[in-house]
Amino acid sequence: MFDPYFDSVAAFIAMGDHGFFVWSAYGLSALLIAANMLLAVRRQGRVRAEIARQARRDAVKVSPKSVETNQ
Amino acid sequence: MSAPTLTTVWTASLHRELTLIWRSPADIVQPLFFFVVVVTLFPLALSPKPALLALVAPGAVWVAALLAVMLSLDGLFRRDQESGALDLLLTAPGVSVVPVTAKLLAHWLLTGLPLALIAPLLGYMLQLPVAVLDTLMVSVLLGTPTLTVVGAIGAALTVGLNRGGILLAVLVLPLYVPVLVFGAGVVRTALDGLPTGGLLAVLGAILALAVSLGPVAVALGLRISAGD
Amino acid sequence: MAIMWKTLKRWYHQLGSPRYFYRFCEAVLPWLVPVALAVLAVGLVWGLLYAPVERYQGNSYRIIYIHVPASSGALMGYIAMGVAGLVALVWRMKMAEVMLKALAPFGAALAAVSLLTGALWGKPTWGTYWQWDARMTSMLILLFLYLGIMALQNAIRDPRQAARAAALLAVVGVINVVIVKYSVEWLNTLHQGATLKVVGESSIDPSMKWPLLISMAGLWLLYAANVLIRARTEVLNRERRSGWVRRLVRDGEA
Numbered sequence: 001m002f003d004p005y006f007d008s009v010a011a012f013i014a015m016g017d018h019g020f021f022v023w024s025a026y027g028l029s030a031l032l033i034a035a036n037m038l039l040a041v042r043r044q045g046r047v048r049a050e051i052a053r054q055a056r057r058d059a060v061k062v063s064p065k066s067v068e069t070n071q
Numbered sequence: 072m073s074a075p076t077l078t079t080v081w082t083a084s085l086h087r088e089l090t091l092i093w094r095s096p097a098d099i100v101q102p103l104f105f106f107v108v109v110v111t112l113f114p115l116a117l118s119p120k121p122a123l124l125a126l127v128a129p130g131a132v133w134v135a136a137l138l139a140v141m142l143s144l145d146g147l148f149r150r151d152q153e154s155g156a157l158d159l160l161l162t163a164p165g166v167s168v169v170p171v172t173a174k175l176l177a178h179w180l181l182t183g184l185p186l187a188l189i190a191p192l193l194g195y196m197l198q199l200p201v202a203v204l205d206t207l208m209v210s211v212l213l214g215t216p217t218l219t220v221v222g223a224i225g226a227a228l229t230v231g232l233n234r235g236g237i238l239l240a241v242l243v244l245p246l247y248v249p250v251l252v253f254g255a256g257v258v259r260t261a262l263d264g265l266p267t268g269g270l271l272a273v274l275g276a277i278l279a280l281a282v283s284l285g286p287v288a289v290a291l292g293l294r295i296s297a298g299d
Numbered sequence: 300m301a302i303m304w305k306t307l308k309r310w311y312h313q314l315g316s317p318r319y320f321y322r323f324c325e326a327v328l329p330w331l332v333p334v335a336l337a338v339l340a341v342g343l344v345w346g347l348l349y350a351p352v353e354r355y356q357g358n359s360y361r362i363i364y365i366h367v368p369a370s371s372g373a374l375m376g377y378i379a380m381g382v383a384g385l386v387a388l389v390w391r392m393k394m395a396e397v398m399l400k401a402l403a404p405f406g407a408a409l410a411a412v413s414l415l416t417g418a419l420w421g422k423p424t425w426g427t428y429w430q431w432d433a434r435m436t437s438m439l440i441l442l443f444l445y446l447g448i449m450a451l452q453n454a455i456r457d458p459r460q461a462a463r464a465a466a467l468l469a470v471v472g473v474i475n476v477v478i479v480k481y482s483v484e485w486l487n488t489l490h491q492g493a494t495l496k497v498v499g500e501s502s503i504d505p506s507m508k509w510p511l512l513i514s515m516a517g518l519w520l521l522y523a524a525n526v527l528i529r530a531r532t533e534v535l536n537r538e539r540r541s542g543w544v545r546r547l548v549r550d551g552e553a
Contacts, residue, residue, distance in 0.1 A: 004348045012348065018359035018423050025362045025419040026343075029369065029412045033521070036408045040525055044532040048548075051539050055548045224471060228464045232454050241450055242468060245443040246475050252482040277478065288471060291388070295463045 077169055084170040088177030091150075099181050102143040106186055109135035110193045121198040128197035129207065129258035135193075136186050136211055137218060137247055143182045144222040145239055147174070148230040148293065157230075161290075161297055171293070172286040175223055183215030199262070206261040206271075213274040214254040220285035221246050227292030250277060315394050317534045318543050324531040331524045339517025346510035353507075362420040364510055368518040369412040370434075373441060374476075376406030376522065380448070381473030384466035394530075396462035397537070399469060400452060401529035405522050407445035413438050433484040440479050444472045458537060 006012040015022045075083075092098050113131040114124055151157040160170050190211045191204040199207065225243040229235040257270040313319045346364035353360035380402045387395035417435055418428040429435070448465050455461035503511070538544050 005351055006348065015358040015361070016352070018357055021359050021419045021423050022347075022361055025416040026347075026365060028415050028419075029365050032408045032412050032415075033405075036405050037521075037525055037528075040404070040528045040532070044528060044535075047532050047536050051535060051544065052548050054539070055545060221471075224467070228451065228468060229454070234454075238450055238454055241443075242447045245440050245447060245479075246471065248440055249475070249478040249482040252486050256486065288467060292464070292467055295460060295467060298457070298460055 077166070080169050081173055084173035085177060088174045089180070092177060092181045098143070098146075099185065102139040102182050103185055103189065105142060106135050106139040106189070107193065109138060110197065113197065124198040125200070125262070128194055128199045129255045129262065131197060132190055132194055132207065133211070133214075133251055133255040133258070136190065136215065137251055139186060140183060140215055140218040141222050141240060141243055141247070142236075143178070144219065144226045144243075145236045147178060147223060147226045152230050157293065158297065161294055161299075167290045167293070168286050171290045175219055175286060175289065178223075179216050179219045183219055184212070187212040187215055194258075199258075203258060203261045206267055207258050209271065210254045210257045210274060213271065213278055214250045217250050217274075217278050217281040217285075218247060220281045220289070221250075223289045224285065224292050227289050227296060230293070230296050250274070253277070315392055317393060317397070317538050318541075320394055320397075321531060321534050321543075324527045328524060328527055328531075331520065331527070335517055335520035335524050337517075338520060339514060342510050342512075342514030342517050346507070346514060350507050350510050351504070356424050359420060359423040362416050363507075364514045365518075366413060366416040366420060367511060368515040369409045369416065370438060371515060372518055372522050373406050373409040373413055373438065373445075375519070376402050376409065377441060377444065377469075377476060378473060380406070380469040384469035384473075387462060387466040388470065393537070396459065396466065397530050397533045398526070399448075399462055399465050400533055401526045403445055403449050403452075403465075404529065405525040407442060407449065409518075409522070410438055410442040410445055414442065431483075431487075433480065433487050436483045436486075437476070437480050440483075441476060444476070448472070 004012075013019055013023070110132060113127060117123065117127060148157060151160070161167055187208055191208045194204050194207045195201070222239075222243050225239045225246070229239050229242070232238060253270055253274050257267050257274065260270060261267050314323060343364055347361055350361070352358055380399055383395045383398040383402065386392050387399060414435065417438070421430060422428045448468055451468055452461045452465045455464055535544060
């Protein structure tokens with residue numbers, strides 16, 4: 001069970017002349033799945049940045065008022 | 072004054088819905104017209120040869136009927152939403168399922184039923200053998216109520232949205248697939264001379280499921296769209 | 300047994316709270332993603348490199364190690380959405396609404412993967428990229444159902460209304476998935492020419508079964524990670540005005 005089925009790397013890539021189909025299948029799958037994960041992470045970053053920006057704006061809104069009352 | 076009974080609500084709703092549609096003849100004529108026109112497209116697009124047309128006929132008639140029902144549902148709730156009648160329906164005391172069911176029945180009686188009645192004529196024009204035409208009519212008769220109810224769920228969820236029509240199609244067409252497969256399938260089975268009882272029973276079972284659970288889902292969909 | 304039930308109930312209630320769920324994600328994700336990728340890698344390498352060849356189909360059968368996990372994942376994802384939808388409608392649970400939104404995108408991707416890999420498997424094996432057989436047709440309809448749910452959620456502005464509308468559609472859709480499967484299977488019995496399709500169906504050799512199961516486990520764990528990432532983002536989005544989110548942002552943790 002622990003020896004590879006294929007005799008050489010070339011044989012592995014050729015997949016008995018079905019190589020195009022096998023590797024296209026895996027390649028496209030990897031692409032779709034990786035893209036989906038990346039998009040999820042990017043959206044997460046965007047939402048966090050948005051919330052942080054809003055928090056900074058809220059903080060700025062607070063301080064001028066407190067400066068006025070101090071005078 | 073005591074609260075209205077369910078029967079009173081039912082009769083009043085049905086009467087109202089039928090009257091409203093009857094007063095707007097376009098709502099009745101347009102789906103029929105669409106049905107006829109789309110069926111006409113098939114021999115023009117494919118081939119006028121009788122042998123080929125007969126093969127394609129069950130599917131062609133069914134697809135045209137399905138699309139006609141779907142398009143007619145787009146405005147099902149819009150008029151009521153704009154006039155505020157929808158809100159009244161949802162907040163009225165008692166169950167909202169009853170007026171909703173009345174609305175669906177009225178819609179089917181004046182849309183789906185006419186489609187079923189002229190389907191044999193269109194089937195004949197597409198060179199279907201006369202012996203099969205009654206199966207065609209029964210299949211459309213059994214299928215269109217399901218299409219009405221399932222389509223109404225989509226209409227309820229998309230009422231008031233921009234481009235709701237396209238969205239409705241996107242949501243509802245995958246849900247229509249089983250009815251289409253069995254509906255057109257029973258006519259093809261009749262064409263092959265095989266017994267159709269089993270398939271008609273399946274169509275009937277789907278209809279029973281749709282009519283029993285569907286109106287609840289439609290009412291719930293309307294509540295969700297009203298922001299409940 | 301009673302203790303296990305009590306723990307499950309406690310988890311259910313705790314995870315129902317957005318704030319607790321956020322902390323759960325923070326704890327779980329750092330190890331879930333590497334573990335999922337590792338398990339998936341083990342399964343795929345085993346299947347691609349070490350598993351024996353299939354007698355009738357040749358090496359093209361190795362696509363099965365991504366095709367079957369993707370197909371089953373897409374189906375399980377939609378059923379999970381149906382369950383989440385039911386919980387959202389009946390109990391109005393906020394986290395169920397969040398889950399509904401989080402499950403859809405990766406599920407749609409898996410359905411697409413299933414169709415593409417199925418087509419690429421079909422060409423060398425049966426001579427054609429596409430066939431309207433029961434499995435591929437059902438998977439295509441499932442993809443449309445996923446896209447429909449995503450389109451509906453995008454079309455409605457209020458997130459709670461969008462979630463509840465999607466919930467109803469998901470519940471109706473799950474019922475439909477079952478009926479579609481039967482309808483398309485029936486459709487195909489009419490066409491006697493349909494060859495017996497599957498390698499992995501009745502009796503699969505153990506040397507092929509294990510890499511398949513491991514790949515499936517790996518891909519499902521990856522799906523779970525994707526769902527947690529998206530759910531966490533959605534929780535932050537919805538709860539942005541609440542105290543705990545503001546504190547997290549202020550402390551620079553979010």
